Amino acid sequence: MSRLKNKTINFKLLILCLSLAFNALSSAGICFAKEFNFEATVDRNKLSLGSSLQLALAFDDVQNMPVPELPAIDGFQARYLGPSTMMSIVNGKSSSSITHNYLLLSTKVGNFKIGPFKIEHSGDRYTSNQLSVEVLAGQVENTSQPGNQAEPLIKDLNDRLFLIIQTKKKSAYLNEIIPLTIKLYINNLGVRDIQYPEFSHEGFSVGRFDKPNQYQEVYKGVNFDVLEFNTSIFGLRPGEFKLGPSNIKCNLIIQKQPRGRSTFNSNIFDDFFGRQEIYPVNLQSGYIALTVLPLPAENRPEDFSGTLGNFNLEVSVSPLEVKVGDPITLTMVVSGEGNLDTVGAPKLKSEAGFKIYEPQIKQAGNQKSFEQIIMPMSAQVKEVPMISLAFFNIQSGEYKTITRGPFPIVIVKPEKEEESKVVENKLPAVVPAVQEEKLGRDIIYIKENCGHLARKGEYLYKNRIFLGLQVIPLLIYLLTFIIYKRQRRFKTDLKYARQLLAPRKARTGIYQAKKYLDKADVDKFYDTLFDTMQEYLGDRLHLPSKGITISVIDEHLGNNVVDAQVLVKLRDIFRDCDMVRYASSQLTGENMRDSLKKLEEVIDYLQRQKI
């Protein structure tokens, strides 16, 4: 019995030891895996269904933290946006943190818990705090800080800022006024510099936009600020048309989200430095289909001139007692609903016996008045004829003609007292009372002669010879100008003048030399030849003529300036000219002709050369 008792004690000791060993091992395990906390934040904790919030998981004192895989979050769909890192050095000690950002799209209405998130990395465990978020079916009041709005606002902009174009009718008659409204819906956004809408309106005439109305409207369960632009349009031709899309340009004002967690991150500080950003936005609406119906041809009154609407006509005639030729004023007021632009002046059934003037038209509100002057031209006129206004009633879809009158009038004959006044003038009895001269007017009689008959359509401005001749004065001017320029140069530029005169003078000299050749006067021939050559070369080379010698020629025309043959010929001429001084008898007629020919050839050659 005591042995059994000892065995039981030993077993208890064993279990105790085992449990102590297990506890020791367990506590050793805890020492190896560290436990850390990290912060989870959302940019707002209340949002409407379908909208999104931003979740940030911030890990401090961590340099490399891979993207944590989030577990399924009830009521949301998560999408990873990207990391952001921050490094700071305080008192020489550096620290770093990394934040992973997610976009959570709400999928259900209700209160939801986000987190706590548990993440393991490099054997360490990271646990976040828990967040509460409420998802509402309706619109959420803007309770979050303006500084955190910027990016999310841009992302769901189309739900919070949009444009709608609408008309009250989907079909209308030609020229029928159709009210058109363009509404700009704004939900909790700063919008400014809103411009008037523009829209495509092929087939329609569009009026000017009135000053926009501003009010609040609940649209699809959400409260919106609405800016309403109103105008009216009317169809210009029958058919089916698309109206729109309309566009409005405006600027979206968004508070810039501050970076980091500065102590200066106060709203006052932000506002003071204007940390707002302006995003230009061009909003576009959809389009609407409109059918423009033609006016029916059946039962169309003859005097119908396109007036559309439902109108009343009031006519007054004044005065009712006039003389022939005196003016009567017809005041016709058309009032009612419809396109007043299409309302023409009501028409008199007959204009016989009256001279009718164009009416003066005034339009104000739903009323258009016509003031028309008419003059009775005959004493037989007894009444102002019936006045009618035909229009097409859009409501009933029928033509209608309103008539007023006729209006009886009295044409007064001139009183006899007026004639007696003539007698009172004490004019001689033989002088008749001055009758009013009746002036008529007609065209002046035809021409008795046919005048200057010309070929039909042959005007001078089409005449090619005449047009061609117009060039002549211009050519004359150009020619004159060239001559003038040459003359001026001749007078001012001596070198040019000498070069220009050189061949002429040479021709005279050669002519003279030929005369002496015919007379066989050797001395005079060679004298003339020598002078001519000196003169010519002096003029061409712009040198003193008397100083032209064979050495001067070599200096100016040597070195391949001219052909070597020419130089040889010049030397020959110089030699012959020299020879005549000492042995003129040795030079025959043949020599003279040869010298003359050489000189002519030299001059001819030099004339063709640019020296």
Added chain:
Amino acid sequence: MKIKSLTSLLVLFIVLSFHSVFAQEAAPNAQGSLFYQANAYYREGKYNVAIKDYKKLIDSGLESGNLYYNLGNSYFKQGQLGLALLNYERAKFFIPQDSDLRSNFEYTLHTLNLEPQSFGSRAQRLVYKLFEAMTLDFLTVFLSIVYVILILFFILNLFSSGIKKVFGVAVSILLTLFILSAVALDGRINYLNKSAIVVSKEADVKFEPFAGATTYFKLNEGSRVEVTDKAESWYKLKRFDGKTGWVDKGALVLISGNPR
């Protein structure tokens, strides 16, 4: 010597220019009798027959201010005021200073309840008014003469020191005159070739060139318009206030067109 020959050339130019002017004249004798015959019908009140004879004369390829004037009168007597106005407009190209023509033209406009309609800017209209009294050919010759005198001044300026003193002023005046008369001539040629008169009682001007198109505005008989384009049986026109549209060709007649 050279100046003399230049002067001779300029004289030759003027002679040739005037020769080309007078070469356009046609022998009126052969057709004269037809004109007098038409006048006789007019006197008898047979305006229809008179119109036929006047038109025969025009169809033979001749025209004159008096001929268009008489044709205009015949149409007026027949009550076809649009056609009367058309022919008065045509006559103005030949006898713009004729007081009878002016009177009849204004009276026809008055009868049609129309005001004289002008096209172009205010400055252009002022220039047209300055040269209104000149015929188209006279204006062409005038422009040519101004041009020749201008060239002559440039030539004389080269050779004569006396001219140099007045050259600047003279050339400025001549250049201004040249530009103004060129603008006037261009306007008159446009007027002749593009202007048209509405001859039907009322013409519907449409947005598009087909019968079923919507009417944009209406034109009364005698209204003057500028034809800017054509398509099949339609003219695209511009009204004096700048409105444009398409009208059936039968509703209007070009001033430079065939007689009607």
